[in-house]
Structure formats: structure tokens, C-alpha cells
Amino acid sequence: MYEGILVDVAFAGFFLAKWLGRQSFLDDLASLDPDLYNGLIFLKNYDGDFEALTLNFTVAVEEFGEAKSVDLIPNGSNIPVTKENRLQYIHLVSHFKLTRQIKLQSEAFFEGLSQMIDPKWLRMFNQQEVQILIGGAHTPIDLDDLRAHTNYGGLYDDNELTIQIFWKVVNGFNQEQRQLLLRFVTSCSRPPLLGFKELVPNFAIRDAGSDENRLPTASTCVNLLKLPRYRSERVLRDKLLQAINSNAGFDLS
Structure with a gap:
């Protein structure tokens, strides 16, 4: 971007939003994990028996090929997801995936990027415009x-x-x-x-x-x-x- 060289890569929308210093939202999860996003939307509208879902306030992650469970809140593995607290659960899962889980990597990336390009320059653009600056325009070749x-x-x-x-x-x-x-x-x-x-x-x-x-x-x-x-x-x-x-x-x- 600094040299005006195009890169044929499409960054996820939520990641571009972080470049611009903007908060991530549930809808951004669709660009990272469509299956998880669809599952959370299903849960948001679910009217059935929550006990049958056997969900608690944890999220499954994989580290170095090993599956593990991470509490979203203290003692989360012992707190079931219910109709009353499901919105809190949905918010915590999306926040974990979009922010907490990639915090160190994102901070390192943005630190390097800011050494090359003043962040205030990027914030003149929206997510779609930044992607065009990186990878060119989705227009017919003239x-x-x-x-x-x-x-x-x-x-x-x-x-x-x-x-x-x-x-x-x-x-x-x-x-x-x-x-x-x-x-x-x-x-x-x-x-x-x-x-x-x-x-x-x-x-x-x-x-x-x-x-x-x-x-x-x-x-x-x-x-x-x-x-x-x-x-x-x-x-x-x-x-x-x-x-x-x-x-x-x-x-x-």
C-alpha cells in the first residue's frame, strides 16, 4: 500500500475495521467464521429447550493441534446458557473470536503498519475503500x-x-x-x-x-x-x- 503495489488478497471485513480503529460487531463474525455466526443467530432466535442445547459460558479453541475449552467469564464452565442470558453469551463469544483471541497478533500487526502508514490516513476511508487500496478495484479491465x-x-x-x-x-x-x-x-x-x-x-x-x-x-x-x-x-x-x-x-x- 505504501509503495502503491497491489496485493491480491482479501482481508476479512472485521480485520479491516480494526485497521480503522473501529469496534467489531456480531455481524463482523460472518467474515471470520460463517458457521459460528449462523449458530449464534440461530441461538438468538431459538424458542426451544435451552437445557437440551447443553451450552455453557465457554468457547472451544485449538492451540498447537490440541482442543481446549476457555471460560468466557469466571467459572463459565459451570454457568449454563439460558433464554435469559443468551444475548450475553452471544456477545461474549463474538468478542472472544473477534478481539480477545487475536489480540496479540493484531497489536503486533498494527504496530508494524503504523510505522509505515500514519493511522489517521487510513481512517479517511471505510473498509471497502481500504480493501480497494490494497488489492485494486473490482471493475472490468479497460x-x-x-x-x-x-x-x-x-x-x-x-x-x-x-x-x-x-x-x-x-x-x-x-x-x-x-x-x-x-x-x-x-x-x-x-x-x-x-x-x-x-x-x-x-x-x-x-x-x-x-x-x-x-x-x-x-x-x-x-x-x-x-x-x-x-x-x-x-x-x-x-x-x-x-x-x-x-x-x-x-x-x-
Whole structure:
């Protein structure tokens, strides 16, 4: 985020809320543990026999592969959940999962983050906007914008035959295939919020020799596609699709 580099990862909404210094709520639990969330909503609306549920004020956790029970309140293992105290139980379970259980890890993460980015900058945004800053916008890939901000290397320029074929092939791709291509080259399947002029460094294509049997490769650290000089639209399309669908061809050169 600090360097303007996109990361193809979706943080849970409750965790992003913590970045922004906001309190977590029961609904946030759905992004962490959907099954537990649904169970608590069921309990909130339950009209049956609570004794049959055999619940108490504890929560099950796993530490280093070992299951254990943690009291939510003092002597919680001896306090049954009833119709009268169920809302307290629901609140304590969600608070434990969203706050207590990850307190040390969250504090360490936010301490490191705040050393790079002033927290008050982040708090200008909501959770959805922060996710877009991290991983790009959920919008269709604009090929005209991408092409306008593409750099070329080796024997390539925008008028070279292989490059002309490349853009013709990509223009025929559906959105899913375009996203695969973008992820193959940049490691992120979404464009930057303000368009490809904000991609750092710019999307780039470099010639990778004349061997048309080779697959395209990529150096995602510099957003570089290494494209052999294919002279056939069919061959270029087949090789490119093979590369982006198999995640093959990554290299560090």
C-alpha cells in the first residue's frame, strides 16, 4: 500500500475495521467464521429447550493441534446458557473470536503498519475503500487504458507485429481471461483504483526471442511479460492461454 503495489488478497471485513480503529460487531463474525455466526443467530432466535442445547459460558479453541475449552467469564464452565442470558453469551463469544483471541497478533500487526502508514490516513476511508487500496478495484479491465500505459523492451514497440497480434488476442479474451493475464504478470487480478497509470511499475512486455515453442513467462516483481516473437495469432493465443491458466512460466530473470 505504501509503495502503491497491489496485493491480491482479501482481508476479512472485521480485520479491516480494526485497521480503522473501529469496534467489531456480531455481524463482523460472518467474515471470520460463517458457521459460528449462523449458530449464534440461530441461538438468538431459538424458542426451544435451552437445557437440551447443553451450552455453557465457554468457547472451544485449538492451540498447537490440541482442543481446549476457555471460560468466557469466571467459572463459565459451570454457568449454563439460558433464554435469559443468551444475548450475553452471544456477545461474549463474538468478542472472544473477534478481539480477545487475536489480540496479540493484531497489536503486533498494527504496530508494524503504523510505522509505515500514519493511522489517521487510513481512517479517511471505510473498509471497502481500504480493501480497494490494497488489492485494486473490482471493475472490468479497460484494455485501452492498459495498452496506453504499457512499456515495451527489446525489439518490441506498439507497432511491432507480435505486439499487434498480442493486443488483438487479448481483446478477444473474456473478463476472466483478462484477469488471469493480469494476475500472471502482476500477481494481482484487479486494476488499480485510479487506472493503470497508477500501476507501479508500469505493465511491460519484453521480447523473449524467436523460439515459438516457448511459453510466455513473467516477472511479477516488475510487472513484466516476456513474450516470444510469435508470428501466428493462433500460436500466440494458445501459448498465452496455456501460460496464464497453468501459472507456468514464472521466473526471476
